[in-house]
Amino acid sequence: MLLFCSLSAVLGLVAEPPVEFTPKEQRRILQHSPVPAVPEDTTNAWSMDPDAAHLGQALFFDSGFSRNNQVSCATCHGPMIAWTDALPLATGLETGTRHSPSLLNAAHQRWFFWDGRADTLWSQAMHPIETVAEFDSTRIAYIRRIHDDTAYREAYESIFGPLPPMDDELRFPPGVRSDSPEWDELPAADRALVDRAFANCSKAIAAYEGRLRSVDSPFDTFVEGLREDDPGKLAALTPAQQRGLQLFVGEAGCRQCHSGPLFSDFEFHNIGIPTGHGGPPRDPGRFAGLKVVQNSPFSAHGPFSDDPNGSRARRTASVVQGQEHWGSFKTPTLRNIERTAPYMHQGQMGQLEDVLAFYNTLEDMQVQDHHQETVLQPLDLTEEQLADLAAFLRSLTSPLPSRSLMGPVDPRTGKPPAKQ
Numbered sequence: 001m002l003l004f005c006s007l008s009a010v011l012g013l014v015a016e017p018p019v020e021f022t023p024k025e026q027r028r029i030l031q032h033s034p035v036p037a038v039p040e041d042t043t044n045a046w047s048m049d050p051d052a053a054h055l056g057q058a059l060f061f062d063s064g065f066s067r068n069n070q071v072s073c074a075t076c077h078g079p080m081i082a083w084t085d086a087l088p089l090a091t092g093l094e095t096g097t098r099h100s101p102s103l104l105n106a107a108h109q110r111w112f113f114w115d116g117r118a119d120t121l122w123s124q125a126m127h128p129i130e131t132v133a134e135f136d137s138t139r140i141a142y143i144r145r146i147h148d149d150t151a152y153r154e155a156y157e158s159i160f161g162p163l164p165p166m167d168d169e170l171r172f173p174p175g176v177r178s179d180s181p182e183w184d185e186l187p188a189a190d191r192a193l194v195d196r197a198f199a200n201c202s203k204a205i206a207a208y209e210g211r212l213r214s215v216d217s218p219f220d221t222f223v224e225g226l227r228e229d230d231p232g233k234l235a236a237l238t239p240a241q242q243r244g245l246q247l248f249v250g251e252a253g254c255r256q257c258h259s260g261p262l263f264s265d266f267e268f269h270n271i272g273i274p275t276g277h278g279g280p281p282r283d284p285g286r287f288a289g290l291k292v293v294q295n296s297p298f299s300a301h302g303p304f305s306d307d308p309n310g311s312r313a314r315r316t317a318s319v320v321q322g323q324e325h326w327g328s329f330k331t332p333t334l335r336n337i338e339r340t341a342p343y344m345h346q347g348q349m350g351q352l353e354d355v356l357a358f359y360n361t362l363e364d365m366q367v368q369d370h371h372q373e374t375v376l377q378p379l380d381l382t383e384e385q386l387a388d389l390a391a392f393l394r395s396l397t398s399p400l401p402s403r404s405l406m407g408p409v410d411p412r413t414g415k416p417p418a419k420q
């Protein structure tokens with residue numbers, strides 16, 4: 001009999017007891033689903049424009065904008081792996097210092113990058129072009145290429161109006177980077193023309209990124225089941241996953257930061273994970289990122305924003321830099337976490353189990369002299385509880401968006417490009 005019982009448990013023949021959630025736990029769980037519709041970004045007048053999204057998709061997959069013609073946005077944000085790259089540190093023309101995050105549901109974020117140094121999705125998209133480790137190009141060369149390519153030019157001009165005369169190389173020298181003294185010597189009006197076109201292209205990319213939604217995970221079905229009291233839908237999570245969920249919203253305290261439908265509070269925390277390079281942390285994280293965004297001409301309150309007095313703009317202006325920002329990073333979303341290894345801002349942790357082991361023991365935690373938040377305590381969970389938590393996190397995986405969003409397109413139509 002005993003033998004029969006354990007054998008059938010192994011074979012899954014005997015149902016495990018169902019998990020009972022208290023009303024408080026249920027309220028907490030309901031806060032994590034569904035993912036709402038993408039909000040309109042008032043700082044980007046084209047955020048919902050389908051033509052802009054087609055142009056943006058073409059730009060996203062085009063490696064012709066990088067110095068060596070080999071790097072596109074998709075190099076580090078590959079559609080087949082949830083718009084990430086599976087590397088600890090991103091590699092474009094060189095290897096960078098941070099890990100590539102997923103772009104799924106990115107339009108819901110409040111701050112962009114691990115340190116939040118961009119406050120809109122569109123202004124984020126301007127950074128990679130001139131970053132040496134990524135495209136290592138210039139904004140002038142970028143707009144020049146759009147100008148010289150019939151398909152791009154037609155698409156751009158039908159959405160945003162005429163491009164500047166970029167083929168005038170004396171006026172718009174393609175090799176000049178915006179962080180060089182030569183750029184400062186160009187007439188302010190010409191710099192503004194380039195910056196405007198550059199911001200427009202980035203707004204088109206953001207319109208495309210807004211379509212990268214990922215919403216229907218087994219967890220979402222389970223939450224529907226809770227709302228509708230539907231046992232069929234509740235069965236979308238295994239008993240182990242339900243026990244993991246209970247830990248997540250309860251004893252393990254994960255929801256303190258990984259809260260809401262994206263499993264992120266969109267804020268910054270220093271959780272003291274060991275650095276990827278050994279030794280003390282060198283990355284100031286939010287401390288530096290906040291100053292960058294507040295001083296950027298492309299911020300939500302800047303001249304290229306379509307809503308410079310709106311709530312995004314006010315939020316950016318109102319944050320005050322403090323010591324607690326040092327070494328803090330944005331709480332990442334946990335949706336699709338199964339597909340986005342390795343983890344953390346430097347890809348320090350290879351597997352979900354490594355992340356959970358860290359939270360469980362806080363071994364090698366980097367405690368800093370600055371005023372660090374100390375909300376984390378070792379969890380001391382059992383092996384079985386850790387396995388349940390991992391099983392729950394794996395229930396946050398959704399089907400990828402439509403295949404039509406996963407590759408290059410003609411910028412005018414959004415259809416796959418005609419074969420040459």
Ligand code: HEC
Binds near residue numbers: 098111128133
């Ligand atoms: C060389 C690899 C690489 C390339 C190329 C690249 N990215 Fe990224 N991307 C990253 C890394 C790394 C980060 C995080 C960097 C940081 O926080 O400092 C990031 C961050 C982002 C974010 C912020 C996501 C978030 O949750 O905060 C968005 C959006 C994004 N990239 C879109 C793009 C777009 C659009 C392009 C093309 C114009 C692009 N990326 C090109 C590696 C890359």
Ligand code: HEC
Binds near residue numbers: 248268334346
């Ligand atoms: C105090 C806020 C806070 C709490 C509590 C917290 N996290 Fe995190 N979590 C973060 C931050 C911030 C990061 C990114 C840290 C970094 O890269 O330096 C992170 C990273 C992660 C990652 C890696 C995600 C990725 O894409 O790289 C996972 C997985 C994760 N947390 C799961 C959990 C789980 C499970 C719990 C509960 C046991 C938990 N977290 C508790 C703030 C928190």
